[in-house]
Amino acid sequence: MKKKKPKKETKEKQTEQQFIDGYKAAHAMIYQHHDYTAGIDKLKSLGHDDNPDVANLIGYSSRKLGRYEDSKTWYERALAADPAHARTWSYYGMWHAEQGNLLKAREYLTKVETLCGTKCREYTELKGVIAGTAPTKRNDGNNHGARRFTAGRFRYGSARLPSLYYRAASGAAGSDT
Secondary structure, three states: OOOOHHHHHHHHHHHHHHHHHHHHHHHHHOOOOOHHHHHHHHHHHHHOOOOOOHHHHHHHHHHHHHOOOHHHHHHHHHHHHHHOOOHHHHHHHHHHHOOOOHHHHHHHHHHHHHHHOOOOOOHHHHHHHOOOOOOOOOOOOOOOOOOOOOOOOOOOOOHHHHHHHHHHOOOOOOOOO
């Protein structure tokens, strides 16, 4: 005779799966379709604003829309949730570069280096923006997120979300600057 799973555990798994599915949908809206407003709305509807991945993605989208104060608030929220969130440090460094504060952007580049080294995408993208070799705004629809990545390759902050998200996404499209 099989033991039935408790209803609470099943409901938690369904809720977690709904969150992952919603995050995946918002991720695609933002990185593949460049629909930042809809992506922000979707992320906020998930009810996980203090998740560092969610807060970072809202910050990124706000920055792409030119909402710099909102973006700053969300990046700081992501870092409060996970001070070792390399992607947020990188994006926040890009925010500073766009504001003309290259000194602060370089400081954040050093932070990213301590978190993931000089070969990680977070480091190379921010370094390119600081050096002026990578655009800071890319709303032209050209091949954004074409690079694919797999589970565990990037540290996004939430230990659960990336492994579940990328396993479920099976190679979802990556991010851009």
